[in-house]
Amino acid sequence: MPRELIFVQVGQCGNQIGMRFWDLALKEHAKAKQSLLYDESLSSFFRNVNSKNQELRIGDPIQNLKARALIVDMEEGVINQIMKSPLGELFDEKQCINDVSGAGNNWAHGFYHYGNQYEKHIEERLRKTVEQCDSLQCFFMTHSIGGGTGSGLGSRIVGLLEDNYPEVFRFTASVFPSGDDDVVTSPYNSLFSLYELAKHADCVFPIDNQALINIVDQIDKPNKARLVKENAHEGSVGIKITQFGEEEKRQKPFDKMNSLIAHLLSHITCSMRFEGALNVDLNEITMNLVPYPDLHFLISSMAPLYSLLDSKLQPRRLDQMFNDIYHPDFQMITGQPSLHKYLAVGLLVRGDVAFSDVNRNIKKLKDQLRMIYWNQEGFKYGICNQPPIGQQYSMLCLANNTCIKDTFQEMTDRFQKLYKRKVYVHHYKQYMEQSHFDETLNGIQNLMVKYQDLEMAQPKKYQRIQPIF
Numbered sequence: 001m002p003r004e005l006i007f008v009q010v011g012q013c014g015n016q017i018g019m020r021f022w023d024l025a026l027k028e029h030a031k032a033k034q035s036l037l038y039d040e041s042l043s044s045f046f047r048n049v050n051s052k053n054q055e056l057r058i059g060d061p062i063q064n065l066k067a068r069a070l071i072v073d074m075e076e077g078v079i080n081q082i083m084k085s086p087l088g089e090l091f092d093e094k095q096c097i098n099d100v101s102g103a104g105n106n107w108a109h110g111f112y113h114y115g116n117q118y119e120k121h122i123e124e125r126l127r128k129t130v131e132q133c134d135s136l137q138c139f140f141m142t143h144s145i146g147g148g149t150g151s152g153l154g155s156r157i158v159g160l161l162e163d164n165y166p167e168v169f170r171f172t173a174s175v176f177p178s179g180d181d182d183v184v185t186s187p188y189n190s191l192f193s194l195y196e197l198a199k200h201a202d203c204v205f206p207i208d209n210q211a212l213i214n215i216v217d218q219i220d221k222p223n224k225a226r227l228v229k230e231n232a233h234e235g236s237v238g239i240k241i242t243q244f245g246e247e248e249k250r251q252k253p254f255d256k257m258n259s260l261i262a263h264l265l266s267h268i269t270c271s272m273r274f275e276g277a278l279n280v281d282l283n284e285i286t287m288n289l290v291p292y293p294d295l296h297f298l299i300s301s302m303a304p305l306y307s308l309l310d311s312k313l314q315p316r317r318l319d320q321m322f323n324d325i326y327h328p329d330f331q332m333i334t335g336q337p338s339l340h341k342y343l344a345v346g347l348l349v350r351g352d353v354a355f356s357d358v359n360r361n362i363k364k365l366k367d368q369l370r371m372i373y374w375n376q377e378g379f380k381y382g383i384c385n386q387p388p389i390g391q392q393y394s395m396l397c398l399a400n401n402t403c404i405k406d407t408f409q410e411m412t413d414r415f416q417k418l419y420k421r422k423v424y425v426h427h428y429k430q431y432m433e434q435s436h437f438d439e440t441l442n443g444i445q446n447l448m449v450k451y452q453d454l455e456m457a458q459p460k461k462y463q464r465i466q467p468i469f
């Protein structure tokens with residue numbers, strides 16, 4: 001029996017990403033089956049509200065399918081838009097929770113004010129959605145951590161999920177703000193949210209808007225960024241990252257950025273939706289890639305990546321993809337894993353790929369990656385038969401790497417820059433004690449120390465023996 005997954009999309013960003021994902025998932029299923037037939041594989045993500053086994057052909061209205069999802073936003077605009085869109089038929093009113101004015105880019109407003117006000121309501125809606133599942137495996141939240149609703153209410157919901165359904169996995173795709181983010185309070189919001197995610201999520205896939213902007217920019221600005229990695233010759237590194245002009249900075253290409261995130265979600269969840277020679281189940285991801293409970297931030301990279309947005313680019317060969325996937329230009333988060341330590345690595349391949357090819361490439365990789373000494377064999381790989389639309393095969397790397405502490409450090413620095421001057425603090429004090437600022441800083445610093453300790457960890461025989469006197 002297939003296991004189910006419930007999406008929880010919170011706030012503007014979370015809902016935009018969620019809708020991209022549903023669109024892609026429907027297209028993938030329609031292509032895989034030649035028609036959109038309600039079958040077991042679809043039941044992981046959708047329930048059929050009419051009679052069983054009713055066939056829906058491509059292009060047919062999809063009113064028979066309802067997504068297993070909860071749609072939350074404290075502004076009304078986004079949800080209204082969703083319900084009016086063609087994909088609105090995937091949801092009914094009972095799956096939506098909204099208010100009118102939003103959390104005003106204030107984490108505390110979302111977490112405390114709306115959290116307290118809507119807690120019971122959210123729990124009740126969750127219960128109904130859970131009751132429609134036979135064997136629920138995972139909640140998957142999409143949200144940004146830079147605003148007020150997705151960040152504040154979103155992280156509150158992760159805690160609620162833990163309280164109410166401790167045995168069901170809590171995964172999040174969490175969008176981190178870029179350095180030039182237009183939300184001035186995003187340094188506070190993102191650190192508060194990060195701290196909650198560290199405490200209550202099972203697995204977080206951080207997605208850095210800056211990394212996505214860099215990817216889109218290399219495609220959209222071919223004259224400025226002359227080198228597009230996927231057209232570059234093999235082994236070429238050192239791609240120049242184009243700087244946006246001031247005008248361009250303000251207009252983020254969210255559509256394309258969200259499309260990349262939708263592909264990531266599709267890849268993470270493909271083993272639930274399609275057959276595979278060696279499918280990796282979601283519980284295997286946490287089991288293999290999370291060696292300590294709070295060190296559950298997985299850096300994701302995908303190949304192909306650029307040709308997902310630009311079909312004119314040459315397809316990559318399989319062996320090339322194994323190189324690409326370990327290059328920072330293919331990551332959803334900026335950072336340099338190769339300069340740090342891998343605690344564990346997951347490699348999920350989609351398409352008709354032979355074991356021998358995967359094994360050969362992993363063998364090569366093992367010599368190149370700096371794995372922590374107690375997990376030298378920490379490679380988990382899986383193969384799902386169904387490639388993404390328009391590709392022969394693709395791969396996703398999920399890495400638990402100590403370089404994530406650098407991202408946390410940057411976030412902490414941004415937070416401190418505001419907090420040193422106590423700017424905007426009074427807005428938060430309307431809803432919470434000021435001590436929450438210090439507690440959060442402390443918590444994130446402890447998390448960074450844990451990663452740092454692992455980065456420095458050596459097997460006993462290499463440790464310096466401390467003199468007794």
Ligand SMILES: Nc1nc2c(ncn2[C@@H]2O[C@H](COP(=O)(O)OP(=O)(O)OP(=O)(O)O)[C@@H](O)[C@H]2O)c(=O)[nH]1
Nearest residue numbers: 011012013016102103105144146147148149150177
């Ligand atoms: N990738 C991506 N980022 C987005 C999108 N929309 C907003 N963001 C980013 O998300 C952060 C703002 O969060 P929103 O999701 O707009 O805020 P919200 O959760 O609706 O919260 P409030 O509006 O403050 O109640 C900023 O860092 C934005 O750059 C989107 O569609 N895609």
Ligand SMILES: [Mg+2]
Nearest residue numbers: 011012075102
């Ligand atoms: Mg909003």
